[in-house]
Structure formats: structure tokens, C-alpha cells
Amino acid sequence: MLNQLSNSIYYLSNLNEKERPTLGLVCGEKYSLVIDAGNSVQHAKEFLQEIEALNVPPVKYLVITHAHWDHFLGMNEYGATIIVNSLTNQMLNEWRGYSFDDASLKKYVDSNKIAPLCMEIIKNEITNRNSFKLTSADIIFEKSLTIDLGGKVCVLEKIKSTHTDDSTIIYIPDEKVVFLGDSAYGTTTNSLFHYKQSLLLPMIEDIQKYDADHFLLGHESICDKDEMDLYWKELISASTATESTSLEMALKCFERENNRSANDNERFFIKAFVNDQIINS
Structure with missing residues (x-):
């Protein structure tokens, strides 16, 4: 079920047990924009069914916040103009060369290219895997991009991030809402979970320059400004x-x-x- 944040912004909550991130919907007078595609064909279809039940303009754009599988594997389902930053596109190009049959998936797991959970979700929630190929992006930007949905502007920016080098956030100025994807999280390297300490303050600066009252993260409930300020405060004090x-x-x-x-x-x-x-x- 979709959650309604305002007259023009909706989101489908994350579902941790299925590794499903939060998906967003921003509606203008002419078009709608989706934020992240979901972790599978099934995830995307369920989101689209919820959107179809609303009286909103057609989905014209799909923004992928970063190239982690749980945020893009449903991208083929939307029939929309796909928008990514240039680094995300480079990373997606590797996935576009993947095959999704059982033998190929096992090979990718064995070589640590994908996680075992990713393989299981692909097997369970993507049909016609033998012919499945990810579509290509339609709009590739470098640093930032502004999209007008008709009386509703969305600002896309590639920011510094403690999670991944290709993080894009989406800011809706008149709503004071920002979709952060997974940008504010840590990451795992050599089996160690860590925050990239050198990027912490630059990331916070990139995000805090936007006047926002609500923040939507990829695997959390919606946060207000006080909750985000506390999160930043605790991260900074720990880093210091x-x-x-x-x-x-x-x-x-x-x-x-x-x-x-x-x-x-x-x-x-x-x-x-x-x-x-x-x-x-």
C-alpha cells in the first residue's frame, strides 16, 4: 500500500525481509516520476499496480539512485525514460552483460559478483530469466539535472556518499522533501561494515544545502528534520x-x-x- 506524504508525493515502504527498498512517486500536472525501480520484476509490478489505482499523471521518468541491484532490477517494467548519473550508467553496463539462468547466477555468486540473496530473489521474482536483459538508460547526467513534471520541479544531484560513489539524491523544492536513496548509509568492504570517514562531512554538506523537512531513505521509515539532524550529530561525534x-x-x-x-x-x-x-x- 502506498503512503501519501503530500498531494503530489507518495512512497512504497521498504520491506527488509525481501530486501526491498523504499520506492518513490512524485506527481506533477503533466507527468509523474518514479524514484528507484525495485529489486525485481515482481516488486516493480506491485508498485505499478498501486500507482495505477491513483488518479495521477502517467509515469514519464524513472530515476535510479545508485547501481545496487535492489534499486534497479525492476527497471524494465515502467516503460519510462530512465535517468541515471554517468557513474551509475557505467556500473549498470556491467549488469547489462549478465545472463540470468541458474548456471550464470551461481557463477556470479561464486565469484562474489552478486550476493546469494540477490540470486534467490532473481530466481523467485523475475520471470523469463533466460531472455531477461536490463534496458539501457535514456538520460545520463554528470553532476545535476532538473526535471519539470508540470508545476512540480525535481532536482537531481550526484553527491558524495559514505555508501557508494554513484549516489543520486532527488529534491522537490516546493515540498521540502528529499529522497536520499542509500546515500547516507555505510557499506561493506572485505566483510567489514564501515562508513567512508573521509566522505562523511562532504556528504552531509551536500545534503544539508537543501532546505528539507522530510527525508526518505532507501531502507528506513520517513525521517523529519530533527531525526536527520540527530543522525548527523551521532555520526559526526562518532567519527571525531x-x-x-x-x-x-x-x-x-x-x-x-x-x-x-x-x-x-x-x-x-x-x-x-x-x-x-x-x-x-
């Missing part, structure tokens, strides 16, 4: 305390600087920044 590969030293540094012990969120972030120090050491 972490200057080495020692978790013990980082926790002690946090206590000295804040006159208290780290809470559960901050401990999680500190551990992630320690992992980033380990990866870069």
Missing part, C-alpha cells in the same frame, strides 16, 4: 572520536570529548569508523 584502528581508544576518546559513554547508535558508528580505519591502514 575515531582516529585509529583501536575500538577501545575510540570509545575512550568519545567519553572524554562528550563527558558520557556512547549510546548504542554511537557505538555502532564508532565500530564502523574503526573498520574504515582498518580498511585504509
